[in-house]
Amino acid sequence: MNRRTFLATTTGVALAALAAGCQPVVSGDLILALLTGSVPVQLVQAFQRQQAKAGKVGLMAKDSLLALYTLLQSWDKQAEEAKTEEATALRRTTVAHWVTQADYWLASAIQQGLIQPIDAQAVERWAQLPAVWPQLVTRNNQGAMDASGKIWGIPYRWTGLAILYDARRFKGTLQTWNDLLHPALTRQILLPDHPRLVLGLALKGLGASANHEDPAAVADFEDFVTQLHGQVKGYNSDHTLKSLIIGDATAVVGWLDAMLPVAKQYRNLRIAIPTEGTLVSADLWVKPKSAEAATPLATDWLNFCLADEFATQMAIYNQGLSPWLWGKSADQLPDGLEMQKALFESPTGLERSEFLMPLSSTAQTKYDELWQRMRT
Numbered sequence: 001m002n003r004r005t006f007l008a009t010t011t012g013v014a015l016a017a018l019a020a021g022c023q024p025v026v027s028g029d030l031i032l033a034l035l036t037g038s039v040p041v042q043l044v045q046a047f048q049r050q051q052a053k054a055g056k057v058g059l060m061a062k063d064s065l066l067a068l069y070t071l072l073q074s075w076d077k078q079a080e081e082a083k084t085e086e087a088t089a090l091r092r093t094t095v096a097h098w099v100t101q102a103d104y105w106l107a108s109a110i111q112q113g114l115i116q117p118i119d120a121q122a123v124e125r126w127a128q129l130p131a132v133w134p135q136l137v138t139r140n141n142q143g144a145m146d147a148s149g150k151i152w153g154i155p156y157r158w159t160g161l162a163i164l165y166d167a168r169r170f171k172g173t174l175q176t177w178n179d180l181l182h183p184a185l186t187r188q189i190l191l192p193d194h195p196r197l198v199l200g201l202a203l204k205g206l207g208a209s210a211n212h213e214d215p216a217a218v219a220d221f222e223d224f225v226t227q228l229h230g231q232v233k234g235y236n237s238d239h240t241l242k243s244l245i246i247g248d249a250t251a252v253v254g255w256l257d258a259m260l261p262v263a264k265q266y267r268n269l270r271i272a273i274p275t276e277g278t279l280v281s282a283d284l285w286v287k288p289k290s291a292e293a294a295t296p297l298a299t300d301w302l303n304f305c306l307a308d309e310f311a312t313q314m315a316i317y318n319q320g321l322s323p324w325l326w327g328k329s330a331d332q333l334p335d336g337l338e339m340q341k342a343l344f345e346s347p348t349g350l351e352r353s354e355f356l357m358p359l360s361s362t363a364q365t366k367y368d369e370l371w372q373r374m375r376t
Contacts (some may be wrong), residue, residue, distance in 0.1 A: 028059075031094055032099075038100055116132070129155075138151055138152075149312065153286045155312060159348065161279040164262065165270055177276055191235050196240060196356050241254070
């Protein structure tokens with residue numbers, strides 16, 4: 001699944017020993033380090049044609065958000081080493097102007113000093129974006145949401161957590177997170193191997209916030225997760241769609257953008273976006289701490305990603321939802337988004353959906369302990 005490494009914990013990344021390693025040489029007047037498949041190559045080519053006189057675009061494509069986060073760490077490490085070396089490491093390494101990163105990782109990237117604030121006022125139409133986006137990326141230096149903070153990322157696509165199930169193996173209709181407890185799904189569900197997502201969907205199923213500081217205090221929570229664990233065939237952030245296709249599972253929980261191509265190919269598969277609301281994740285362009293000052297071409301790329309044509313093409317290629325679609329009604333969606341319409345049907349769609357926010361250390365400990373108890 002394209003967003004599988006959203007599911008890796010940032011704590012693990014922070015503690016990982018990073019080797020400087022050699023990066024492939026990438027040249028260009030604008031360097032993008034992006035998640036493979038997150039931007040259709042046709043759109044990059046279109047931008048290059050528009051900006052042919054301004055310069056060349058170079059790409060560093062990585063197959064996971066974890067690889068991109070590690071890239072940010074490696075550049076930061078090299079920048080620190082360069083302060084004590086005669087030979088500047090960064091002169092031997094290409095640092096991207098913009099890097100794809102998920103909103104879930106934003107707080108950690110800020111705390112570790114891996115990225116720098118962005119001058120969003122230079123971005124056309126920034127002020128016209130739905131209010132949810134500036135709120136999401138305006139953070140203080142500890143990575144917490146803060147209206148008086150700075151802008152740390154520019155969103156260009158988003159998606160939601162959903163259920164994909166085999167209608168031949170499950171004869172009913174899945175509509176809610178609670179439906180995952182149906183007896184016919186005993187030991188037939190694959191869930192992400194990530195506490196915030198699994199415990200978050202349980203909280204949504206009980207009508208609570210996925211960012212609740214003390215999940216155990218929510219009525220019936222522990223009973224819900226105990227029952228849910230009994231339904232699980234495995235916790236896996238990779239290869240779950242393949243398991244569903246070959247009949248090793250009846251239902252999987254994962255990211256909508258990864259499910260859509262599979263659901264269109266296999267007519268027996270159905271997508272359910274739970275009516276209690278879901279968890280949402282956005283991909284952002286962030287600026288590495290060691291990146292050079294924004295050039296006109298770099299700013300033009302951000303403008304391109306917020307243009308109407310970019311939004312339309314993302315829909316056509318099923319590569320995620322444009323930030324401009326947030327708050328739209330189902331009948332306002334562009335063609336090609338039929339399977340996502342449930343996400344926009346008020347009041348069950350976005351009004352009840354949430355981004356995962358950073359937790360306090362006390363709350364994080366509670367989540368970790370609940371996760372361990374649930375699986376033992």
